[in-house]
Amino acid sequence: MKIKATISYDGTSFCGWQKQPGKRSVQKEIENALLVLFDQKIEVNASGRTDAGVHALGQVISFDAPDQVSPNNLYRNLNAHLPEDIRVLKTEKADDDFDARFSAKTKTYVYKFYLSRYEHPLKRGREWRINDNINVDLMIKNLPCLVGEHDFSSFVSKKSGKTNFVRKVTSAKINKISDFEYELEISANGFLYNMVRIIMGTLVDIGAGRGGVSKMQEILEAKNRARAGKTAPPYALYLKSVVY
């Protein structure tokens, strides 16, 4: 039986979603739990890989479970065999041809940041601190140009093995969370390696005064990673949800 599961994890102690020899990955932990539960090796697919340190609020995975399982209760059994930093929020029966990666239509990431002269003790490892002299309005004005189908070569890590850099961004906005807290929220049909983190790093450069209202557009059109900003740190990035 094909199972679709929604999971959340704290990425702090993982090398990322994907299995890597000798390292602690989310995929490996879930495959271990399935092995204990069903006494057989079951391969698990995710909507996409998350990097080391990146969190998930609503990552979606798929796998084949023995036909006798009760799909809606499976999440309890899985949680009993998972470490505290991974939780299965929901399990359900899916169509036989469902694949968490290839069936995904839209994924949404949020990048959390706050404006302050000092790191807040209770935000460590969860939100990125930005100096409070930044111009958030200017950051917001630079977002609309990202929406649409574009070649995002300027916003991909050089380590990416990909050759096709065209993705369709369906939404890009900054949500105000409190007086000094914000989140960048981006939805797309797919994301390149480090794409959200490079966009975030570039936005902060722009907000700090390096570029005007059309700076992001210029960088996008340049199709050159060297024109964009630094890669923002992983710990403030969250895979929020996946739509199928």
Add this chain to the structure above:
Amino acid sequence: MKIKATISYDGTSFCGWQKQPGKRSVQKEIENALLVLFDQKIEVNASGRTDAGVHALGQVISFDAPDQVSPNNLYRNLNAHLPEDIRVLKTEKADDDFDARFSAKTKTYVYKFYLSRYEHPLKRGREWRINDNINVDLMIKNLPCLVGEHDFSSFVSKKSGKTNFVRKVTSAKINKISDFEYELEISANGFLYNMVRIIMGTLVDIGAGRGGVSKMQEILEAKNRARAGKTAPPYALYLKSVVY
């Protein structure tokens, strides 16, 4: 020069605010930083003690600094000598007779909780998980009776050395943060040992069906700790602010 400082800390790794031999306390860390900075022993007072594991968003402290300090910039120098889990948010000159503890008029605590069948990985050590079959409306209806000047003997740890249990609560409410996240917010002229955590534990009992709309009132009037609920865990309690 008398200094008033506003500080935030992650209580996870502390035995609480107050110095205890051989243990890591917030007070000790701040006094150490002052010793390094001014090469003299300076005693620090806080608006109130926070217990082991309890966090502070806006704790207020007071101390005497050498007269040549620049009060509004002192926070930077202090932060340079403090561990990451404590940050001084603000320093300012205060009247000579200012005392963080005795001058405090109102303190506000928040207790964060969320309704879920499983612990969320990203809320561990920050918010208390409550089963999602709880009646939050019933909890809210039980709050108004706490407001006013009352003997809170039912809501104090037996370990408290106090003999006067009368406190004046000026506000008690539950704020909805998201679909499934809430915070209990209580303001008072003072709090007894474990008072907010015992009120929170009692509220959850009531919400779970043990008592109706006047249960809290009955427990308050009983002036008997045994009638109230369990002490809720410390990691979801935050000293939010202090008014002078």
